[in-house]
Amino acid sequence: MDIEKLYEMLRKAQEPKGYYFNKDKERTFELLEALQENKERYGYMVCPCRLASGEREGDKDIICPCVYREPDVEEYGSCYCNLYVSQEWNEENIPHEYVPERRPPDKIRF
């Protein structure tokens, strides 16, 4: 899919839920391209900032939007990748802190 189309499609679906794309479009598009690359590589859009096992069952918590997005946006205003953020984060009303990895390490499959 064309990245511009993917951007619009996801934006329309996610903004009403309170999740906005990072206003840094270059970074957002880079991440969307990485998601697309993972879709081709694994068959699903797994988080580009985490190591996927390649088995859907083991990776299901990190298929974008991951299950950690909600608590991360709640606590830091941004998901782990800085792809989805809150309005306050985009408006720079809250500090852009480094979002630590919330996924338990035992979920990483070798």
Next chain:
Amino acid sequence: MPENSVTMYSLSTCSHCKSVKKLLDECTIQYEFTDVDLLKGKERTAILEDIKKFNPNCSFPTIIIGEKVIVGYKEKEIKEALGL
């Protein structure tokens, strides 16, 4: 003072890893990196065991500058460790 060696465990798709690579390139720092997502099988398992020693969370990027381990794109910390 001898320069610290810089090694990074990264993912080819990760935005934070790309930011670190860009920062190091801009500062003309020589470094070695391994994109772990591009490795398979035993090679991947062996590298992950190595990463765990530095960063039990096994998250990316894990950057080793001399004796210091930095997890994530933390510009200030990276520059400090590099003596910049």
